[in-house]
Each structure stands twice: as C-alpha cells, then as structure tokens.
Amino acid sequence: MPSTNSSLFLCLFLAATSLNLIIAADPDMLQDLCVADLNSAVRVNGFPCKPATNVTASDFFFAGLAHPGATNTTMGSVVTAANVERIPGLNTLGVSLSRVDYAPGGLNPPHVHPRATEIVFVLTGEIEVGFVTTANRVVGRRIGQGEVFVFPRGLVHWQRNVGSTPAAAIAAFNSQLPGTLGVAAALFASEPPVADEVLERAFQIGAGEVRRIRRRLAPH
Structure with missing residues (x-):
C-alpha cells in the first residue's frame, strides 16, 4: 500500500502536469476539423466553425511562404505569417508557421509571443538569435542553415542577420495565432x-x- 504522503505527492504531480499541458498551448480540438469562419462577427476563444459542407481543400492551403518577402523595410526584415487568419483550417489545431526574411544586417526586433513557444529553422544564411529570461539573462548564439533555436513562450526575443547576404528562416508555433507584441512599438x-x-x-x-x-x- 502506498503511503499517504506518496499518494498526495502523486496527486499533486498529476495535477501540476495536467495544468501544464492545459496552459502550454491552444486548447485541444473536439472534432475532426473546425475551419474558421473569418467573416463571422462572433468571437470566442478562437473562431467559430463554418458549415462542414462549405469546407474545401483551399481552407487548408497557403502558398505565401514559397517565396522571399520584400525586406526593404525600416528594420530590413519582413515576417510572412501562416496562421489561422491565412489558413482557416488551422482553427483549433494549435499550430502555425511564419517565414522571416532578412536583408544583410536586417533585424527582427525584440518582441514577445504571448500565446506560444517558437522554434526557428534557418533556411539560408546565418542569423544571431537571443532571448532574455525573467532574471535578465541573455541566452543567444549564431545559427546557420539547417540549424534550429527555441524561444520560450512569453520571453522577449529577436533575430538579426549577421551575414553579408540575405537570410531566411521558418518559425513554428504551438498556437494557431501566437500574437506578436513588439517591445519598442508597444511602449512608444x-x-x-x-x-x-x-x-x-x-x-x-x-x-x-x-x-x-x-x-x-x-x-x-
């Protein structure tokens, strides 16, 4: 027979684990699919489903990451999102992608994703990546083609092209709509x-x- 203390520890462990799973990403889906009705005025924690009879393959398709975006911006970078607003079929699935293109020296400035952890995969070039912990410690390094780096959910992070040629990366998120809060723009x-x-x-x-x-x- 397990001791009372052991049983209590097990219950607390299972409860904490379950809570962590609940808050770690978007809520689990409750049906095969729930293609977002982006035209509906109704807003819940996500988007309402459009009628299943109106669902088509195009609801699950997006070609916008196939080509580099224009990097002639103030920061020398551009983010192309492939989230539920671009792919309605992502609704309730808890995943999304973005493509980030950088001119030489281009910066994706410090920002936060309040609803998702991010993992970035370098397509071409070399970028400097980093995030800041709540202890004000910077964790960062340079990564090149084929390499990945993870930004924990809710922490300030950035990427910068340190090469002399354009660079590109794919970022994956455990949210259909991770949200982006630029630090400088949010404050000023x-x-x-x-x-x-x-x-x-x-x-x-x-x-x-x-x-x-x-x-x-x-x-x-």
Missing part, C-alpha cells in the same frame, strides 16, 4: 500613448528623447 507607438512620465522614468530619459522616439516609431 501605442494608441492611446503610454504616458511620457512612465517612459521617462522607466528608461531614464528626458521628455525630448521620448518625443523623438515616438516620431521615429509612428506608423507611416
């Missing part, structure tokens, strides 16, 4: 804006510097 280009006093004190800068950063990050 939000609407309504974060109070100047908050930014001045947090970053130990003056009001003029706050205004200059806001102008640079303002949507064009």
